[in-house]
Amino acid sequence: MTIQTQAAIYSNYINGEWISSPSARLEASVNPANKNEVVGYFQQSTIEDLNHAVQAAKDSKKSWSRLSGAARGDYLYKAANILEKRLDEIAEIMTREMGKTLPEAKGETARGIAILRYYAGEGMRKVGDVIPSTDSGALMFTTRAPLGVVGVIAPWNFPVAIPIWKMAPALIYGNTVVLKPASEAAVTAAKVIECFHDAGFPAGVVNMVTGSGSVIGQGIVDHPDINGITFTGSNSTGKRVGQGALARGAKYQLEMGGKNPVIIAKDADLDLAVEGTISGGLRSTGQKCTATSRVFVEAEVYESFKEKLLAKVKEIKVGHGLESETWMGPCVSESQLNTVLSYIEKGKEEGAALLFGGNKCTDKGLEDGFFVQPTVFDNVNLNMTIAREEIFGPVLAIIKVDRFEEAIEMANDTEYGLSASVYTKDIGKILAFINEIEAGLVRVNAETAGVELQAPFGGMKQSSSHSREQGQAAIEFFTSIKTVFVKA
The missing domain is CATH 3.40.309.10 (Aldehyde Dehydrogenase; Chain A, domain 2)
Known part of the structure; x- marks a missing residue:
């Protein structure tokens, strides 16, 4: 391989900062259309890096969840506007890093913008219902509580749209996020996270850690402070994610293969x-x-x-x-x-x-x-x-x-x-x-x-964990229903 020293190095994004892993292990992301071209370098991170990111997400979850839905939506709108300004740049990076044609990459990036704006609007929609009580002197209603820290394990085939359609609903409903992108699309993921950073998201609300599935992916599955895991990828890996999450009582969502x-x-x-x-x-x-x-x-x-x-x-x-x-x-x-x-x-x-x-x-x-x-x-x-x-x-x-x-x-x-x-x-x-x-x-x-993007998406049989992503259906995974009974 011809190493191109001018290719940029992309660090982890933790607690509002770009942080190099102490492991100092870098891996080249190469252009699949020309394996001699290095698109950029990303880090092979360690469990310590992941722990740092999870702690940052945990520390920020209370203050983030206390913001109004409208206030959280404002951050998503800002991220969408920045992504829109950088559409051509990010689409070109996507094409060079994972190979899809430039028109497809532009279309996918535009879809990411639309997803952010859609979920920004979700911050102003209802999150519960009033339910008649048998006690005439009481008020009973439902509301929604965020899960807390959500681990996002994303694939390489839609390196803008899929991370965003997982992160945007997680964030608007009050969760904080740790993203593990696929190594084949780590540079594209970093470019997306730059948009969140420049939108001014509070430190710790959005985090990204790159590295192998066996280390960072498995670390997300096993981490006791990650309350929910949303995964897209192969059936074999998805089943391991589900089994690991179930073993420690974390909520999980799997979108897997198809024939x-x-x-x-x-x-x-x-x-x-x-x-x-x-x-x-x-x-x-x-x-x-x-x-x-x-x-x-x-x-x-x-x-x-x-x-x-x-x-x-x-x-x-x-x-x-x-x-x-x-x-x-x-x-x-x-x-x-x-x-x-x-x-x-x-x-x-x-x-x-x-x-x-x-x-x-x-x-x-x-x-x-x-x-x-x-x-x-x-x-x-x-x-x-x-x-x-x-x-x-x-x-x-x-x-x-x-x-x-x-x-x-x-x-x-x-x-x-x-x-x-x-x-x-x-x-x-x-x-x-x-x-x-x-x-x-x-x-x-x-x-x-x-x-x-506004419609529920997910599969039957072995294609999913029977939950649904996107649209208003996303609230079902990223929140828990809280039933409230108020007696005067």
Whole structure:
């Protein structure tokens, strides 16, 4: 690796200050489109660093929770305005650090701004209800109490939106926060935290500690002074987070994987279905928990759909995310690239037919990046690994079905239940799909990927801990109901 000494070093953010870890261990964050470019250096922090951050959050939680919701909202509005001014800078950093295209990065940063403003407004909304008492001389009502200190364990695939959609509701409802960003997006996270710092948040209310999941992530799970943990990531890690939190009585929220299906009915608008399948499955290099993975197509339109799909997939331009003509960027890391390639090999070994792609990109200008071709399989059955396990890459598995009802049954044959979509003009099929599909996010004539910030988001089965993020549903996790009885 060519070390670039001009790349900035990003410290932990603790108690309102940027603080270097005594460990002095730095790790380079490299550009997945060019592994020779160092985007910045972040710290491999220690448990002592985490303890310092948690103590700061603990010390500030009482004064922060005593502020009115409107006052807390003012801080979020300020952070949103600063983030808006820095949108282009942060989007470019995101593209260079984790690979998504610049338009996607700009869209995600704009979404982070909107989330902050949405939750700033939550500070002026009701937090309880008056309940009739059997005692005519008493007043009974509910209010909400914050959890206290919230640990946020965020992934790399949405390095602005996901940390913000966890931190913003935690903060507006009176909690203080310790963020552990993914190492693959630590520089982007630091840029976001700079916006909170410059908005003037009181010291200790927002903290960030970078480092490994085995040290900092596990430390958040085990820490006795962290009252709630919100996690997005893999199922295996999420289960460890949940088990650890449960063992010590901390509240936890898990958003994990998906094996998301799209059903193409024989009466579907095939051009629209192809567009949605490609966007849902291959945009962001398939690195979304809501990405389309399994494509169930009724036999009558199977060949026509496949032909249209392949024609469009072959037009996809793979390249550096900062280049205007690029439609799909690299995998986030060499490890993720190798994981995707291993699943493609498994698909071929198990008898699926590779229709397109399946290889690492070696074109001139791409040889130093973690690029993989968009990949399409057919002749896939539900026993194959590529039909059962989350790949988190640009791989589509097309499956022919004889009947619409069969498609729903097969779509539900998975341990996951995050998102699902259907393309049809038949209202009966639409209603059947809505009622019978086992997924937390259901989309009709639209791609599986796509979450609106004001709506609850979360999965069924093994895709989540059965709580919901975003929208007004977020209050359910970040607060506890307090029932009050007042007797004159």
